[in-house]
Amino acid sequence: MTILVTGAAGFIGSNFVLDWLAQSDEPVINLDDLTYAGNLENLASLDGDARHIFVKGSIGDFDLVSKLLAEHQPRAVVNFAAESHVDRSIHGPEDFIQTNIVGTFRLLEAVRAFHGQLEKTAKNEFRFLHVSTDEVYGSLAKDDPAFTETHQYEPNSPYSASKAASDHLVRAYHHTYGLPVLTTNCSNNYGPYHFPEKLIPLVIHNALAGKPLPIYGDGQQIRDWLYVKDHCSAIRRVLEAGKVGETYNVGGWNEKPNLDVVHTLCAILDELSPRADGKPYKELITYVTDRPGHDRRYAIDATKIERELGWKPAETFETGIKKTVQWYLDNQAWVANVTSGAYQNWVGKQYCA
Amino acid sequence: MSNDLVGKLSVVIVNYGTPELTLKCVDSILKLGIAAVDDITVVENCSPDDSKSKLLSSLPNGAGFVVAKQNLGYSAGVNFGSLHAKRDYILVLNPDTYFVDRSISQALDLLVVDSGIGLVGLDLTYPSGKRQYSARRFYSVLDIIGRRSRLGRFWPLREIVAKHMMLSAWERDAPFDADWVMGTGFLIRRALFEKIGRMDESYFLYMEDVDLCARVWGEGFRVICMPNVRLIHDHQRSSSAGPLSGAGKMHLASLKIFWQKYRIPLFCPPGVKRISRT
């Protein structure tokens, strides 16, 4: 048996593949278009491993996906491929519409055709797992209850709107065509191989370089944080035991204001990699104008997946964030590799204007 | 002649430091419709240069890409890539080759109708059109002296060399049995390749093709060569630099391994039946 994983050169997808092959011998076909966010170096530890084959290409390429499905006959497709960075979606929503909506649609079409011609057992056992975000639910006020799976979709950014649209398509392919789908909506991830445009790796990266640590607005945007490996174990669990057609919230039970996250990171860095001049890292914090439509709070109620599938995160924020900082300290070569010219331009445009 | 090659062949190309050539080879396969893009697997055999990023940015979408952990030699690279071959026949190509026509379909046709053929060697040709005579007899000691030294130019060695290179067989312009064909470009039945244990990875470079053909014969299948089934081989002949060059040394090391595995007579070319495993 084989699984097809899309977007597996990205942050979460590559962690998923590494963890998958650490606990199973089932081969993985990795379909990724290698956008700025895709980096095959994330999977360098799989060099020489015949269980992983990389195929460059887009989920939106119907012919290519159809051929891959016919050739490899996967028992499941796990869809990570997406444009994933909210800030980028504000500057240029086009790619988000193309990949997240149109791309997912074409992928679904190819999978539907493939699924339609499978024989009975294979057809029943096949799964299409769509990886989505809690941002589709919109923003919460300070004391609102956390999002449950039945919360209305109220996306506020082009990113979350495009993910919401893809979730709806996935749902529709189940109800209309009987495609055996599963959807997971997860809170903010952090951990190894996180591209340093996102808050946690950005702060670690800038702090180590002695650069300012940018905080949007008052830094009181609240997010729920989940260690990426917990997200991966949740996806494995849903793939294995999730009820077809259902959606599952995945979260870490770790609501934190961004400013607290940055303070925590500074404190860990003070301990693990103190600055040469002995000053605390938090002195590098600088406040920048908040971005438009910045949601105030996301919080996720992950009771259902625990109750129905027995999944719980293994890491607390404290243990996970420490592992993450340590990973970045141990993998500076990886960081240097991904922070190329294009990345520099992007960060410059975002935070220094 | 079959019009539809696509869907029958899996292609394996092992890249080592020649991304441009690899891309050119892949390009020719796709342009001529020899195989579908998703039936091509490119092995990045841990090149010391920027092969990996070059290939990733320029390989056509859909081609399989696998990366070796370290360069364990050409055979190991082929084996690694062949694990992803799904079709009935595997086409193994050096990166410094490319197609200029679809004559390979004749080779495929022959493999399909004649189940006794296990492996087909292609007619390797320099870009100038000059033939490389890519089918050989098994080596005798004299062949090696003849090919490896200046003595090869003089009679009687010259005739022995001509025999070793099977020059007369080519003149008939028809498929002929060969003791072995060069591993630069060949077609093999996938089931057979898997059954005989793929390439022998104890050879780093050179002789792995001789060894493979010996095992194909040993399994009761024929090895044939097909004149005019053209594959351009833009070959910088590194191993002709003499026995003490790097390539020459590697060749001799491979010969040693071969000699340990098989008994080779001193003077007459052994022929298919006379070569035996020790």
Ligand SMILES: NC(=O)c1ccc[n+]([C@@H]2O[C@H](COP(=O)([O-])OP(=O)(O)OC[C@H]3O[C@@H](n4cnc5c(N)ncnc54)[C@H](O)[C@@H]3O)[C@@H](O)[C@H]2O)c1
């Ligand atoms: N990062 C988070 O905190 C988070 C939280 C919840 C859900 N998600 C979702 O998880 C998924 C993965 O997120 P990530 O953080 O790993 O993102 P990422 O940006 O790091 O990786 C996305 C990957 O998809 C690839 N890709 C982009 N467009 C493609 C296309 N058209 N075809 C094939 N591949 C394409 C990219 O090359 C990249 O490798 C996304 O769907 C995202 O919405 C992320």
